[in-house]
Amino acid sequence: MPAIRVNDQIIPLSNAPITRSLSQTSTPISTNAPISGAKTRAASDDLVLPAQLALARLGLSSGSLDGLIGSQTRAALRTYYTAAGGRMPSESNALAEVRATLTASVFTNYTVSSNDFARLLPLGQTWLAKSQQERLDHETILELVSERSWSHPNLIRRLNPKIDWNAVSEGVVLTVPNVEPPLVRGKAAFVRIFLGARNLQAFDENTNLLAHFPCSIAQRVEKRPAGEQLTVVVAIPDPNYTFDPEVFPESIEAQQIGRKLILQPGPNNPVGTVWIGLDKPGYGIHGTPRPEDVGRTESHGCFRLANWNAELLYKLVWVGLPVFVEP
Secondary structure (H helix, E strand, C coil), X not given: CCEEEECCEXXXXXCCCECCCHHHCCCCCXXXXXXXXXXXXXXXXXXXXXXXXXXXXXXXXXXXXXXXXXXXXXXXXXXXXXXXXXXXXXXXXXXXXXXXXXXXXXXXXXXXXXXXXHHCCCCCCCHHHHHCCCCCCCCCHHHHHHXXXXXXXXXXXXXXXXXXXXXXXXXXXXXXEXXXXXXXXCCCCXXXXXCCCCEXXXXXXXXXXEEEEECECECXXXXXXXXXXXXXEEEEECCCEEECHHHCCCCHHHXXXXXXXXXXXXXXXXXXXXXXXXXXXXXXXXXCCXXXXXXXXXXXXXXXXXXXXHHHHHHHCCCCCEEEEXX
């Protein structure tokens, strides 16, 4: 039976014809297709979330798990088949085939704990207020549980329709997707960022695909370093953030402050839970406080990932890693 190798895992493909493996191809994968913000329900909703989950467990992220078929899920599906050199079948068949590779249960229980409540902190509404906080942690249980389960908050709401999210108590048991980070066995040899497709992909030295993530890019075209080869110069987990008013000329508050501020770490830090600095001044790959917006909103210049994807990429990178930015 044909199979795909992703992140050193062998996954059977029952229908797709396989002509080559990634280790035999010299051209990295690109899913350079137009990005559409529209999302629609698939013909069979019970296929989409399990397929998204199966892909995520391979390191092929479709963004925040939401059970809806959209551009990011389609990009992850195309990447899955391209990695094997095979032809993607119809969308419904592709979803069914990927779903069939999921051996673990789709859902699990999450019990809200006192430690969860101890983490919650209101988030300041201004840069100055944020700089005065001891940590930029989650504000609500819904936000915390959504991020831990790599999910869109709307999915967590749908899975738990009887929960009053304004009155969640310790000991409440929630239904959440059964996520599990991919097993990382080595470092990446290079990374490619595809500006048109708004995704980031990491490869090993044999051009085997290690990871695929949706990615936000700079809003202004002149801020996008298309065609450049960059290099990782630093990788920091749980970073603080230096607020520089010069980076935010559109902000009246920034101009009034007129000085740099240091914001403390946490998932609601502007760069999320990971900072991977590049050798182009002011540029990096990092997490975000709003993972559900990744690939749909734009940045001042950096490359944004969902926090859980940034944390996986952190395990793959090293100082000196080449990062190729493609149009």
